[in-house]
Amino acid sequence: MLAELLASFLFLISSMIFILFTGGNKKRSITGGKQGVPAANNTVSADPGLLPRSYPVIGSYFAIYANRDRRVQWLADVIRSSPSATFILHRFLGQRQVFTANPAIVHHILKTHFHNYPKGELLRESLHDFLGDGIFNVNGDTWKVQRQVSSHEFNRRSLRRFVETVVETELSDRLVPILAAAAEDKATVLDMQDILQRFTFDNICKIAFGYDPAYLLPSLPPGEFADAFEEAVLISSGRLNSILPVVWKLKRVLGVGSERRLRLAVSRVRDFARDLIREKKRLIAEQSTTNEEAAVEVDILSRFLMSGDYSDENFVIDIVISFIHAGRDTTSAALTWFFWLVSQNPDVEREILEEVHQLKSSGGGDGSGTAVFDETRDMVYTHAALCESMRLYPPVPVDTKEAIVDDFLPDGMLVKKGTRVVYHPYAMGRLPELWGSDWAEFKPDRWLERPGDASSGGNGGGRGAPGRKWSFVGRDQYLYPVFQAGPRVCLGKEMAFLQMKRMVAGVLGRFRVVPALDKGREPEYFADLTSKMKGGFPVRIEPRTIDYSGN
Numbered sequence: 239m240l241a242e243l244l245a246s247f248l249f250l251i252s253s254m255i256f257i258l259f260t261g262g263n264k265k266r267s268i269t270g271g272k273q274g275v276p277a278a279n280n281t282v283s284a285d286p287g288l289l290p291r292s293y294p295v296i297g298s299y300f301a302i303y304a305n306r307d308r309r310v311q312w313l314a315d316v317i318r319s320s321p322s323a324t325f326i327l328h329r330f331l332g333q334r335q336v337f338t339a340n341p342a343i344v345h346h347i348l349k350t351h352f353h354n355y356p357k358g359e360l361l362r363e364s365l366h367d368f369l370g371d372g373i374f375n376v377n378g379d380t381w382k383v384q385r386q387v388s389s390h391e392f393n394r395r396s397l398r399r400f401v402e403t404v405v406e407t408e409l410s411d412r413l414v415p416i417l418a419a420a421a422e423d424k425a426t427v428l429d430m431q432d433i434l435q436r437f438t439f440d441n442i443c444k445i446a447f448g449y450d451p452a453y454l455l456p457s458l459p460p461g462e463f464a465d466a467f468e469e470a471v472l473i474s475s476g477r478l479n480s481i482l483p484v485v486w487k488l489k490r491v492l493g494v495g496s497e498r499r500l501r502l503a504v505s506r507v508r509d510f511a512r513d514l515i516r517e518k519k520r521l522i523a524e525q526s527t528t529n530e531e532a533a534v535e536v537d538i539l540s541r542f543l544m545s546g547d548y549s550d551e552n553f554v555i556d557i558v559i560s561f562i563h564a565g566r567d568t569t570s571a572a573l574t575w576f577f578w579l580v581s582q583n584p585d586v587e588r589e590i591l592e593e594v595h596q597l598k599s600s601g602g603g604d605g606s607g608t609a610v611f612d613e614t615r616d617m618v619y620t621h622a623a624l625c626e627s628m629r630l631y632p633p634v635p636v637d638t639k640e641a642i643v644d645d646f647l648p649d650g651m652l653v654k655k656g657t658r659v660v661y662h663p664y665a666m667g668r669l670p671e672l673w674g675s676d677w678a679e680f681k682p683d684r685w686l687e688r689p690g691d692a693s694s695g696g697n698g699g700g701r702g703a704p705g706r707k708w709s710f711v712g713r714d715q716y717l718y719p720v721f722q723a724g725p726r727v728c729l730g731k732e733m734a735f736l737q738m739k740r741m742v743a744g745v746l747g748r749f750r751v752v753p754a755l756d757k758g759r760e761p762e763y764f765a766d767l768t769s770k771m772k773g774g775f776p777v778r779i780e781p782r783t784i785d786y787s788g789n
């Protein structure tokens with residue numbers, strides 16, 4: 239803490255001296271886009287009112303500091319004011335960082351020039367103590383092999399098992415009883431964000447480890463593993479977003495403050511994972527001698543252990559931790575904002591209920607048979623509503639790559655080796671040029687068409703069951719990179735949709751989720767590595783007079 243204060247103080251004094259003697263540059267020029275978002279020409283002047291002022295040595299430190307509590311929203315505002323939806327943020331000591339919401343540039347970095355834009359050193363270093371060499375934090379062959387082995391966990395059979403057993407059990411045995419109890423007492427206020435995080439944490443641990451942490455229980459207990467995990471994510475993301483990385487590096491060397499807490503949290507998470515891995519190895523060995531198939535459920539951990547190539551226990555721990563990280567806060571973030579938006583849009587809620595009701599009438603959605611999987615996939619309207627909600631509140635609001643060699647972006651902007659290029663799904667979902675002047679409205683219809691609509695041409699994002707009135711129209715994934723896109727597109731996308739749709743049917747079919755906020759107040763957005771509601775999402779649960787859930 240003392241070190242942090244001292245460093246900040248020295249830094250501030252030196253900045254003032256520089257500004258006094260040199261003056262800030264008043265206007266910044268950026269390059270306009272050739273395709274995609276707005277501008278058609280090169281080099282245009284952006285709105286100087288919104289572009290952060292930059293000074294020698296300290297760059298835009300003051301603007302970054304002033305907006306530190308609304309970093310994501312601020313960057314989105316600046317991007318929106320830039321003619322090519324792309325601007326350069328000047329950092330300390332002449333470092334430049336490119337921010338973009340231009341689909342052509344996103345396509346360039348995620349697809350056509352993928353090899354020049356891996357995860358950069360800053361990201362890797364900030365997350366390495368926690369994620370090690372797991373899939374989320376590596377490039378090249380180490381990444382490719384992990385992706386290949388784990389992709390089997392996302393085949394049709396595994397997905398079916400996931401929805402019909404893991405999600406279904408968590409829903410009916412844990413979530414529904416908690417909500418039902420809250421619905422009986424009007425005074426009960428639940429933090430829906432916390433509930434959803436517990437729900438997805440249990441789910442992802444079962445998929446990754448084959449282990450049930452039982453984090454979603456009526457008493458909402460502290461979970462040793464979950465809490466340590468949360469602390470490690472928070473402090474690691476604090477590193478990543480730190481204005482002066484030297485501060486956390488110094489604290490790490492000294493082993494003080496947040497860095498000390500991070501070390502403790504990471505060692506708790508790893509010890510826990512190590513015990514589970516040893517237990518799993520024992521089960522696999524037992525299974526191979528007794529030939530008992532049922533002894534080991536196939537989860538991601540078992541796949542790696544059974545492939546026989548992973549003798550390094552620490553590496554296996556890295557792999558599993560990365561998966562939990564990938565699947566944990568993303569789905570809960572999506573659902574938290576979804577329930578908020580639905581509560582504000584009764585027409586959308588009505589359509590969802592109708593869809594859930596149709597499932598029930600067509601014989602599915604009974605929560606027990608194999609129909610659940612197919613019926614869940616057929617929830618086209620709910621699928622659209624989830625896409626629309628993630629357009630406005632993408633669970634991963636920004637994503638950073640780093641150029642290996644000098645490169646030109648499609649709009650002609652030169653990117654020097656080592657420059658961080660950040661694409662910004664949060665800003666992209668709010669660009670009128672991409673979504674129209676009604677971009678601020680929550681309208682699932684933009685993802686749908688009715689059979690016979692003139693502009694027919696849905697690209698198969700949903701299957702549109704017989705008798706349903708909607709079919710899904712997907713968007714270009716570089717215009718809507720909420721799950722990233724290209725070779726590193728999210729592996730869990732389909733799993734996430736199945737989980738979310740099943741949970742939406744199970745919850746909204748039975749209950750109304752009513753925000754318990756003062757009149758006129760809206761939840762406050764903030765982001766660590768994922769989008770969150772500051773202070774949680776207080777709700778009251780009301781029973782529905784008609785049970786639409788089908789159970």
Ligand code: HEM
Pocket residue numbers: 373374385442561562564565566568569572632633634637638719720721722725726727728729730731733734
């Ligand atoms: C709404 C839910 C989800 C969203 C919005 C989402 C989004 C993303 C994004 C943006 C990335 C790229 C991150 C980066 O490289 O910096 C990613 C990667 C990944 N996601 Fe998801 N994700 C979701 C759910 C899941 C789930 C449930 C899993 C299951 C385990 C999962 C597994 C992964 C994995 C393994 C990667 C790394 C892929 C790679 O690097 O090759 N995700 N996801």
